[in-house]
Amino acid sequence: MPSEDNSSTEQIERSLIEITVESWKFSRIFARVVNKLDAGEAGRYVNQLRYFQKKIEQNLDAAGLKLVNVEGHMFDPGMAASPLNIGDFGPDDALLVDQMVEPIIMGPDGLKKQGTVMLRKVQA
Known part of the structure; x- marks a missing residue:
């Protein structure tokens, strides 16, 4: 029955990632x-959002997972994220991750879920 336990654990991990x-x-949003x-009104909601995000991170950490956001980083083709708009740029353009559409999820053994990003050209 170890395969059933492993399958159940993998399903729980996939559900947690989703x-x-x-x-x-x-x-x-x-x-x-x-x-x-x-x-004045925004402050209370910002604190609730931070609390929610902290709880998500704590539960991910308990499962050995980490959410990675690469917004603002230079784009590297080896990054664990698929760019939706790569066709908009030339091969010599310096690109920056402008927006994360979906985050990268890492586990103790490496990548669990690839992210999705939108890029923009670095202004010289």
């Missing part, structure tokens, strides 16, 4: 909405 990605996306509120 709910993490969806939570990450929701957090980004929620943050954009909160930024439209006045400063």
Whole structure:
């Protein structure tokens, strides 16, 4: 029965990764909405968002997983993220990760889920 236990563990990990990605996306949308509120009202919601994100990170950590956001980093073709708009650029363009569409999820043994990014050209 070890294969059943392994299969169950893998399913739990996949489920945790999926709910993490969806939570990450929701957090980004929620943050954009909160930024439209006045400063006094926004503070309470920002704190709730931080708490939610902290709980996600704690649960990932307990499972040996880590969420990786590469926004603002120079793009490297070896990065664990697929660029959606790579065709918009030339081979010699210096590119920056402008936006994470989906985060990268790493585990103790390496990549668990590849991320998705949007790129932009570095302004000289």
